[in-house]
Structure formats: C-alpha cells, structure tokens
Amino acid sequence: MSVIVETSPSRIAPSLTRSIPRRVFDKAASMPGFRIGLAIFVLLVLAAALYPEISGIDPTKMNVRARLLPPLFIGENWSLAHPLGTDQIGRDMLVRSLVGLRYSFLIGVASVVVMLIIGCTLGTIAGYFGGRTDSIIMRLTDAQLSIPMIILAIAVLGVSRPTIPAIILVLGLSNWPVYARIMRSIVMTERQREYVRASKLGGSTDLRIILTLLVPLLLPPVLFTSVLDVARMMIFESTLGFLGLGVQPPTPTFGNIIADGRKYLLNAWWIATMPGIFLGLTLTSINLMGASLERARNTIHGGSE
Template sequence: MLNRKKKSKLHNLFLRLLRSKTGFVGLLIVLAMTGMAVFAPILAMYDPAKTDIMHRLIPPFWLEGGTKDFPLGTDNLGRDVLSRIIYGSRISLLVGISAVILAGFLGIIFGLIAGYYGYIWDFIIMRTVDSFLAIPNILFMLIILAVLGPSVTTLILVLGGTSWVVYARMVRSETLSVKERDFVRSAKAIGAKDYRIIVKYILPNVISSFIVIATLNVASTIILEASLSFLGLGIQSPDVSWGLMLSDGREYIATSWWVATFPGVAITVTVLGVIFLGDWLRDVLDPKLID
C-alpha cells in the first residue's frame, strides 16, 4: 500500500513536470550540463590545457577562417574553446553544488538548534548570523581568498562558509513554527528524546523549503564562482572554469569575441536551467499549491 502511494506521488510529480514547460526545460538543461561534466573526457575533442600557438584565435567554423576541427574556435593560446567549455562545466558545477551542500548542512544544523532550543543557543547563533550579514559577502570572500590563496577546495569552503546564514535563518523560522504543533507537543509529552523529535518530526517539515532555496542558490553560487575566477581569485590555470575563460577572453572581446562569449553563454544557460527547475520545485513543494 505504501509503495503504491509512493509510486502515485512520483507519477503526479512527473505529470506536473510535463505540464510545466519551464520546469521541464530546466530539468533538461540541468541533466545536459551534468551529463557534459560527467562525460567530459569522452565529449571533448582536445586536452583543454594543451596550447598550440600555430592555431591561436581561430574563429568558429561558420565564420571566415574557421574550421570544423575547432567548432567554437580557439583562444589566445590555441586551446579549443568547446573542449574548455565542456571541462569547465566540471569545476563550475562542482563548486556550485558542493558549496550549497556545505552551506545547507551548516545552515540546517544551526537553524534547528536555534529554533528548537532557543534561549542562549538562539542568541549566540542568530547574533553570529547578524555578524555575517553585516559584512558584504563578496568583500568577505575576497579577503579570505586573498589570504588563503585561490584553489577549488578553498573556493568551496569560502562560498559554503559564507552563505550558510541564509539557510540558518529560514530553518530557524520554520522550526519555531513546527515545534508548536500538536504532534511535536505529543512527542514531548510521551518522553521522546530531543534528537528524535528534531530528526523525525521537525526536519521533514522544513526540508522542502530548504530544497527550493538550495536549488535556486546553486545558480547564484555558479555566478559567484565565475565572478571570483574572473577577478583572478577563483580557479587558476591549468584548471579550467567558465569564469576563468571569461577572464582570459576579456582582452580579446573586440577582435575575437568567441573566446569570452561562449563561456558566458554556458553560464547563462546553466543558471537559467537551475532557476527554472527551482521555480518548478517551489510550486510543487509549496503545500498551498499541492492538489
């Protein structure tokens, strides 16, 4: 009986997805970008870090001087733009998703503690949140990255460690509401332990809001990674990300526009896909909109 109910719910979600044009398009974009990142060694025609000065700044194949050997052209060092975009999806998605997972993990834990226990725990955690919010995120990131030095791991830690406050505030607010409901009071009355109440009764009721916010924040984190890489404080060569490609191509935007344009298109399409999918999840997981 339970399996039938689960299958029915999944079937209804799938039907909702099909009815939502933007949600379906968003899912296709996210799956395509994820597939591109996973199968990058198979899809890419060239080593993204290999330079070839003899083939520098070749235009895309449909322009005069272009060739199908380099469908989207080459950059100032003769590296294939398409191969670099394919490999760049790996780091851009890795940083975006990993940072959100880290931030979400911290935000859920601190939000649940602040909302459930209150008093001194709530005061300490929320004053810490206020302190983080008082400092502009980008300034905080620039300072930490300048001190620690840019790397993929550092970038994930910085992005995740500075954005957990959003989740903490949301989870705390939801927890304050849920813990006053009858089923939580009943669990306390029969002597259920705090961790059991939090995990079994409160967390499932706040997780849907978290999923929606986390999905949308993946898009903003990808943009932040690209911005930091563009400024030279993110991903460094020989690694490749879309933001680093934008930085490399900015000097050639007037003469060789494709070097910076195609990575920018990749960022735009990916961010739109994640936003579309996040909007659909918001509509599906909002209790007021569920049939």
C-alpha cells in the first residue's frame, strides 16, 4: 500500500529558494574576481574606518606651512607625516580621501536602499494586483523616468543647502523605477504559479502571500544586482559634488576634493588624482564582486531550469 504525503505548494516554493542566496554567494566566492574585489574592498573600508582616527589628523584643519607638499618620494619637500601630500591649504590628502570614501560609500548604500524600498514595493504591488493599480504605478514610473537625475538634483538641491539626507533622497528617487519594472515583470509571472494559487485557496491574504512567498523568492536576485548600483550611485554622488550640488565644504567628499584640485593640475596634480585613485579602486572592487555575484546567479538559475 502506497502512502501519499501532501505538501503544501506554499511551503515548497520558499523552502526551495531559501538556499539560493547562499548557493550564489558560495559560487561567487570561488571566482578569482570576487576574491580580488573583496580583498580590495575590505582593505579600503578598514583604512577609511581606522586610519583617520589613528592618525589624529583633522581632514578640515588648515596648515599653511605645509601647503602643497607632494606625495612620498615625489619631489624634494615631501613629508612622512603626509604620505599622499597636502592640498592648497595644507590639509592631508590621505585622510581627506579616506573620509571622502566614507561619505561616498554611505551615500551610495543608503540611496540604493531607498531605491529598493520604493521600487520593489511599488513594483510588487503593480505586478500582483494589476488592473488600474498597475496602470497608475506604471504611469508614475514613466513620469519619473522622464526626469533626468541632474534636473531633479538642481531642482531639489539647488534651492537649499545640500545635505546628506537630501542627496540620498534625490539619488533614490531618480533611480527607483528600474527596480519597480523588474519586480513588476517577475511578480506578474510568479502570481500565476501553483504555489500562489494554492496559498490563496488555503485562505492566505494577499499581504501574507506577498510577504511570505513572493518577497523571499524575488528579493535575493534583486539584492545581488543592487551591488552594482552602489558603485553607480557613488559615481553620481561624486558628480554632484564636482558640480557643487553635493556635500558642501569643508566636509571632504570625492567630488568636492577633485573640484578643488582641478585648479592645481599643473603644479599639484595629486590633489585631484589621489581621491580619483581611491574612487577608482572602490568602484573596481564593487564591480568585481557584483559581476561575480551576477554570473553565479545566472549559472545557478540556468542550471536549475
């Protein structure tokens, strides 16, 4: 006599997908690109977190006597106390670059979080309920996509003093439609699956289905993709700072340091170059990790079908 054991589809789907993020991470961790990117990223984060505190150097304090000192072993007037040189008013370039990395990374991560919250929420609602709700949200998405980020930044940041929360909000509001469209398309497909129908027949509410079935299934691949968006937001933040719409001096950020240094490219090139090198290394490390995670996800997803 055979025994048939019924298992709820609403339980099968989440259980099959819980291990996917771990499998993707394990697969990516075996890739050389991910390891190199992670090593560079960890070193930069540790340096940004520890060196400014250990050195005791104030990134905003002026020292006219030490102005325009070159980096170590370049020229004749270099100083061991300022290994990457100083700027036009004697501020240490290494400390300023590392503090700039702090602000740039903070703004990049926070703006991506805003994008995820707004985009994934609206995209999930549009894809799940459809109809008039879908039409309204998609028209809102199209309207937002028609506004260039720089125009929104000028409108919001140009009328008041730019602050970190305001910059985060501008970047998040400029880019959430991408996630809304991704989530909408995936949810529209998933809502027709058997495990969603079975959950509805079992008496589950729409909110419960979204939070317990769809979100755990759909959020991991979006999160992996969002790693690359952190690098993109850091570039946008630096662009705003360069144009004078970012965090305002004397707080050091990549954008305003490079903007200050462009006047001294001929006789003090390191002022603009050093923060550019740190920004380039950070973006390279994040892109290496993000690309590895994306390849690992595609490999696992393709192999499971």
